[in-house]
Amino acid sequence: MVLLMTNGEGMRGGAVHHTIADHPFLGEVETAPRYRFFSVRDEFPGLVPVGDDGGGVVRGELYDVPLEVIRDAFLPHEPAELELSAIELADGRGVLCMVLRPEERGRHTDITEHGGWRAYRASLG
Numbered sequence: 001m002v003l004l005m006t007n008g009e010g011m012r013g014g015a016v017h018h019t020i021a022d023h024p025f026l027g028e029v030e031t032a033p034r035y036r037f038f039s040v041r042d043e044f045p046g047l048v049p050v051g052d053d054g055g056g057v058v059r060g061e062l063y064d065v066p067l068e069v070i071r072d073a074f075l076p077h078e079p080a081e082l083e084l085s086a087i088e089l090a091d092g093r094g095v096l097c098m099v100l101r102p103e104e105r106g107r108h109t110d111i112t113e114h115g116g117w118r119a120y121r122a123s124l125g
Helices: 067-077 117-123
Strands: 002-006 025-030 035-040 044-049 059-065 082-088 094-100
Touching: 002 067, 035 117, 044 082, 044 094, 044 117, 059 067, 059 117
Parallel strands: 002 094
Antiparallel strands: 002 059, 025 059, 035 044, 082 094
8 A cells, every 4th residue: 555645636525536535544634844836727736846945835635545546546537737756744754646747837826825725725715
């Protein structure tokens, strides 16, 4: 099993959640403050690693998912602008998470100040 952090449509209630819904939900988590968070056309978010230079904390959900499920069910439903990567949680653990592809960076709305996709979506009204 692999730890997978979701921070957008893979979370409970999201359009991609059904691909991992049968696997253990381990709770809500936060990233280490080393990331920026972007809205892609207000359709889904994208996480961008920035190291120790101006990052923020992003909230999400943690799941214990077989790697085969990530490969065969989860990834095929993810947008082309995202790719699978390893990130750091606030507690120091390394987990898998979708991040914005390098060629997409700098092209979308920075929503880091909201701290998460649900908070950003709620701010839209």
